[in-house]
Amino acid sequence: MRPLPALSSALAALMLASLTVGAAHVDLRGIFGDPQAMLVLLESRLPRTLAVALTGAALSVAGVLIQALVRNRFVGPDTSGTAEGAALGLLAITILWPASPLWLRMVAASLAAMGTTALFLAVIRRLPVREVMLVPIAGLVLSGVLGSVVTFVGWQTDLMQYVGTWLMSGEFSGVISGRYELLWIAAGAAGLAWYSADRFAILGLGEQVATGLGLSTAAVMRLGLAVVSVVTAMVVTTVGMIPFVGLVVPNLVARVMGDNLRASLPIVALAGAVLVLACDLAGRLVIRPYELPAGLILGIVGAVLFLWLLHRRPARG
Amino acid sequence: MDKRGALMLAGMGLALAALSALWMFQGLGGGNRAFVLHLRGAKLAALVIVATAIGVATILFQTVAANRVLTPSIMGFDALYVLLQTALVAVLGGAGYVGLPAGAKFLAEIAVMSALASLLFGTLLLRGARDVPRMILTGVILGVLFRSVSGFLGRVLDPNEFAVVQAVSFASFNRVDTGLLPVAAGVTLLGAILAWRLSARLDVLALGRDPALSLGLRHQAVVLGVLALVAVLVSVSTALVGPVAFFGLIVAGLAHGLMRTARHAALLPAAALSGAILLVGGQWLFERQLGQAATLSVVVEFAGGLFFLYLLLKGRIR
Numbered sequence: 001m002r003p004l005p006a007l008s009s010a011l012a013a014l015m016l017a018s019l020t021v022g023a024a025h026v027d028l029r030g031i032f033g034d035p036q037a038m039l040v041l042l043e044s045r046l047p048r049t050l051a052v053a054l055t056g057a058a059l060s061v062a063g064v065l066i067q068a069l070v071r072n073r074f075v076g077p078d079t080s081g082t083a084e085g086a087a088l089g090l091l092a093i094t095i096l097w098p099a100s101p102l103w104l105r106m107v108a109a110s111l112a113a114m115g116t117t118a119l120f121l122a123v124i125r126r127l128p129v130r131e132v133m134l135v136p137i138a139g140l141v142l143s144g145v146l147g148s149v150v151t152f153v154g155w156q157t158d159l160m161q162y163v164g165t166w167l168m169s170g171e172f173s174g175v176i177s178g179r180y181e182l183l184w185i186a187a188g189a190a191g192l193a194w195y196s197a198d199r200f201a202i203l204g205l206g207e208q209v210a211t212g213l214g215l216s217t218a219a220v221m222r223l224g225l226a227v228v229s230v231v232t233a234m235v236v237t238t239v240g241m242i243p244f245v246g247l248v249v250p251n252l253v254a255r256v257m258g259d260n261l262r263a264s265l266p267i268v269a270l271a272g273a274v275l276v277l278a279c280d281l282a283g284r285l286v287i288r289p290y291e292l293p294a295g296l297i298l299g300i301v302g303a304v305l306f307l308w309l310l311h312r313r314p315a316r317g
Numbered sequence: 318m319d320k321r322g323a324l325m326l327a328g329m330g331l332a333l334a335a336l337s338a339l340w341m342f343q344g345l346g347g348g349n350r351a352f353v354l355h356l357r358g359a360k361l362a363a364l365v366i367v368a369t370a371i372g373v374a375t376i377l378f379q380t381v382a383a384n385r386v387l388t389p390s391i392m393g394f395d396a397l398y399v400l401l402q403t404a405l406v407a408v409l410g411g412a413g414y415v416g417l418p419a420g421a422k423f424l425a426e427i428a429v430m431s432a433l434a435s436l437l438f439g440t441l442l443l444r445g446a447r448d449v450p451r452m453i454l455t456g457v458i459l460g461v462l463f464r465s466v467s468g469f470l471g472r473v474l475d476p477n478e479f480a481v482v483q484a485v486s487f488a489s490f491n492r493v494d495t496g497l498l499p500v501a502a503g504v505t506l507l508g509a510i511l512a513w514r515l516s517a518r519l520d521v522l523a524l525g526r527d528p529a530l531s532l533g534l535r536h537q538a539v540v541l542g543v544l545a546l547v548a549v550l551v552s553v554s555t556a557l558v559g560p561v562a563f564f565g566l567i568v569a570g571l572a573h574g575l576m577r578t579a580r581h582a583a584l585l586p587a588a589a590l591s592g593a594i595l596l597v598g599g600q601w602l603f604e605r606q607l608g609q610a611a612t613l614s615v616v617v618e619f620a621g622g623l624f625f626l627y628l629l630l631k632g633r634i635r
Binding site for chain 2: 074123126127132133134136137138140141142144145148149151152155243286287292293296297299300303304306307310311
């Protein structure tokens with residue numbers, strides 16, 4: 001089966017299921033005669049379904065970009081300090097200016113995410129040995145250090161609850177109409193990446209080859225950095241951190257499709273949406289009518305997938 | 318041990334004694350002295366036990382893994398312990414879990430933990446010796462997996478049962494489970510003595526697999542035994558204060574830096590002593606001087622993480 005139709009139909013089926021699964025009963029067949037069910041559908045189910053799909057798609061594309069930027073398959077936006085940077089930015093603006101408008105929070109989160117991702121790029125540039133596995137380890141530890149800064153600041157300012165439940169664990173149960181639209185910005189940024197997909201594919205060949213082919217590597221790096229940071233910041237601002245999506249989905253797709261990013265980016269986005277939606281649905285079903293955060297389910301599924309990738313795949317950059 | 322090393326150890330012992338005296342007797346008012354001394358004594362004992370357990374466990378693990386930047390926590394040992402606890406509560410129920418006698422339960426957990434750890438990490442280390450970074454990454458991700466599964470079980474548990482698990486899942490040097498102290502002290506002491514008795518073999522093990530084999534060491538048996546010992550010590554420290562990822566790294570780094578030797582007979586006590594000095598001194602600073610302005614565990618994680626990045630950038634990973 002070809003990946004595009006298969007993934008599209010899987011996504012459509014999951015979205016339909018997502019519209020009907022939840023604490024309130026919604027029957028899609030009699031929807032027009034039932035104003036209550038219509039309200040639930042339009043205000044809660046549909047926004048949630050869209051939010052989950054957008055998050056999965058945008059994070060997976062961001063994962064492809066960061067992997068092209070650092071030329072390493074084993075990193076993702078959540079293991080390169082990006083998500084922690086966004087959390088730090090949000091925390092800072094919440095403390096400095098509690099009544100700040102939403103757009104300012106977005107800008108603060110994006111800028112901080114950009115800063116910490118640039119720090120990660122600077123760190124791995126200085127790694128003495130060009131070892132494939134060192135890069136993700138450095139990223140994980142850097143994320144841990146930044147995470148402990150977030151915890152420290154949260155502890156000092158009595159914001160631990162905000163940090164713990166809002167920023168660090170990604171879940172979609174709080175999504176209603178009017179509270180997820182930032183994710184469209186993330187999707188737009190990811191779309192921008194598709195527009196320049198060829199440039200990122202060339203960048204992934206290495207700096208010298210890319211320069212030799214006439215690519216302005218610095219400019220493409222800046223674009224990639226901006227897209228990754230904006231996507232991650234929007235996701236963290238709206239639903240919190242979602243682990244492993246940006247890491248495993250690009251790998252899984254690349255095993256099938258290779259590295260022609262113009263062809264594979266839509267597949268990556270679809271696959272990411274399918275994965276996150278499946279995890280969110282599982283989270284809604286395991287302890288019905290209560291919910292588990294999608295981020296938690298992905299922590300388990302993603303870790304298992306990552307371990308499999310780590311040991312199945314022959315070691316190459 | 319040479320003269321300098323002996324002097325160094327003696328100096329550290331003196332420093333620890335002075336710090337402990339300061340900890341016990343500073344600002345001791347005329348009021349209920351017995352109560353204050355008992356409280357402080359229990360906490361001091363817990364800190365020293367944890368420092369010894371983490372210090373010795375880290376040195377042992379670094380020798381087995383032939384790598385100076387690894388700690389058992391980075392590789393997910395303490396996450397495994399937390400998972401074991403959570404699973405136990407999930408199976409037995411909160412009341413059933415609390416109802417078991419604390420000491421016997423703890424010993425049983427330690428036994429299961431060491432069996433699991435030597436099985437899992439033994440396979441990982443013996444198979445992954447050729448590709449060290451891949452092995453580290455596997456350990457790190459295993460840790461993430463264990464934490465996620467514990468988180469999953471924690472969400473499914475009912476809140477009363479979750480409260481039982483919560484204490485072990487977060488690092489805190491302020492809230493120490495004093496009920497376990499006698500058992501923990503005994504286990505740690507036994508473990509430390511055992512490690513010290515093994516130190517000659519550990520010196521040989523540190524040379525690498527092939528030299529160790531040709532010198533007549535039963536390599537695989539020693540590796541598995543040492544890993545079981547590491548698991549026991551990590552269980553003790555995790556049960557008392559919760560998971561601390563990078564503390565062992567600082568302690569082992571200090572021990573190597575101060576002793577400048579590869580002999581475990583000197584390294585092991587140095588790691589235990591420097592860990593105890595750091596923990597008692599740090600806790601004194603944060604609790605008495607800074608009025609709990611920050612928590613020691615967070616500061617330790619931050620400093621330890623930076624130290625790890627420094628080692629990584631200096632190319633010490635191999």
